[in-house]
Amino acid sequence: MLYLVRMDVRILHDLPAAQADEIKAREKAYSQSLQRDGRWRHLWRVVGEYANYSVFDVKSHDPLDTLLSQLPLFPYMEIKVTPLADRPSSIVQERKA
Numbered sequence: 173m174l175y176l177v178r179m180d181v182r183i184l185h186d187l188p189a190a191q192a193d194e195i196k197a198r199e200k201a202y203s204q205s206l207q208r209d210g211r212w213r214h215l216w217r218v219v220g221e222y223a224n225y226s227v228f229d230v231k232s233h234d235p236l237d238t239l240l241s242q243l244p245l246f247p248y249m250e251i252k253v254t255p256l257a258d259r260p261s262s263i264v265q266e267r268k269a
Contacts, residue, residue: 173228174213174256175236180223183248198244213238227256 183192206212214227230236233255240251 173232174209175228175230176254177226177236177240178191178218178223178252178254179243179245180221180250181245181248182222183245190233195244195248202242202244206239 183195191259201216202210207215211228211230211241212226213229214225216225228236228239230239240246240253243249
């Protein structure tokens with residue numbers, strides 16, 4: 173099942189820089205492993221914001237919830253999830269068989 177997810181990051185201003193850098197490094201490693209295994213299909217930065225739009229491909233809502241809650245930056249994020257469905261008039265079907 174495909175999901176469009178917007179993530180807005182709001183790191184606390186008083187968080188020590190070294191701690192913020194360590195969290196960001198763990199976030200990068202985690203997100204890249206999910207991209208490599210195909211669950212994090214697309215990742216786009218929102219210009220001028222500390223935010224992204226991503227497309228995830230997981231079996232259902234629960235695995236997505238688990239995946240998102242394990243993001244190292246999760247405590248500093250506002251997340252909006254939109255489930256996606258195939259459009260009958262689309263010539264490209266994204267969903268895996």
